[in-house]
Amino acid sequence: MTTELSVNLNAVAMLRNRRDLPWPSVTGLGRIALAGGAHGLTVHPRPDQRHIRFSDLPEIRALIDAEFPQAEFNIEGYPTPEFLDLCESVSPEQVTLVPDDPAQPTSDHGWDFAAEGDFLRPIVERLKAGGSRVSLFADADAAQMQAAAETGCDRVEFYTGPYGATHDDAAAAAREIERLGEAADAALALGLGLNAGHDLTVANLPALVARIPALAEVSIGHGLTADALEYGMAETVRRFRRACGQAI
Template sequence: MTLLSVNLNAVAQLRNRRDVPWPSVTGIARLVLDAGASGITVHPRPDERHIRRTDVFEISELMAAEYPRAEFNIEGYPSEDFFTLVDAVHAHQITLVPDTPEQATSDHGWDFRGQGNFLADAVRRLKQTDRRVSLFCDPDAGAAGAAAAKATGADRVELYTGPYGGCFDDPERAQRELALLAETAQAAAAIGLGVNAGHDLTLANLPAFQTAVPGVAEASIGHGITADALRMGFPEAVRQYRAILEE
């Protein structure tokens, strides 16, 4: 069974279009957790264009007080500001991504071999407290990339599923992307790395992903589930994503 972590960046971005407190990020967090989501994901960026630092603190407090069994996953680039933020709240999982500040969204995984020492230092620092560390991983990382990720001391990799998600109009390319994801996931699992996944997963493409890439521990889904929630509401969207992930 794959757990669902709902990424709230898109909700925060909608709120930030106006100088008003709605939609409430913590309110939506409560909705999706009540509907059965296993966790919440946020990816605060330096310019706070969606998730703000205050959101991170408020979500952490909400989950500790009302949802102690749910998982809080914080994504970000391992800068000093990021370390300061995640050290000030209670997060169960930290997912490191190689984003530059100007990127609109995550669009590639780590160069595990070229940046191995940098990542090992970051992982070591984060694991001084009891937190799981996951590293954003290209779909074609394969066995060599998985081994290099493992060498950093990380607990998991998160498969970047964006290239697969972009194949909605090209079934043949989608099959090729699924094969790459499956190979990397199998290589990671074989050496004891847990496997997460995320980016552009939707109700339409998730079933094929689940069939081709079994054993994924957690899927972080934000844009797709928010788009579906505009039609059906967040609780129903959570139920439909869970139905696929838990088959």
């Protein structure tokens, strides 16, 4: 199985939003990423629009539909009524639900599925009825996977921040990889698909993919955008694709 790459455009949007100017272009860099072989584009529209703006969503949808119809649009966010309406207005191929407080700078934990399953089930059902695959942000906790599956979701996206934080400690990295692997094994046994994201890099992706060969997709923004400043977006996408095990 090939692990696909979805490029998160939030960091690009954050840079654009520093000035009242249309550059760097979110759709322009999204186009370069897709032309470089990215499987899809990810955005996380927050209520204050400090990164992606609501107006970006139909433009990204139009880009994919017109130029890259094989690609996927993945929208992340906390499922407020406004967020759900936004998703339904642009029909993303995948919606990733995260348990963020609107004030959080970035996603930093998964759902407590045992406690929040009743809240999530009707939302998952609504999004799936609209034609979107539903992925739920999850900690690397094998014991939570049964409750995750009971929400009716299609996939879980493992929060890999703790793994990314071990960039200078090989022993700690090995422990985090195994935690992720055990949670992945439990999820797969229940029929769930697997995504992952947060603080993934060219350096740490190969070990993750080796431990979880069934990993369907990684969504990467900060590290990929940082590398794009050095290597350019097209070459950075190729580097990350190779790190995912793709033959280029």
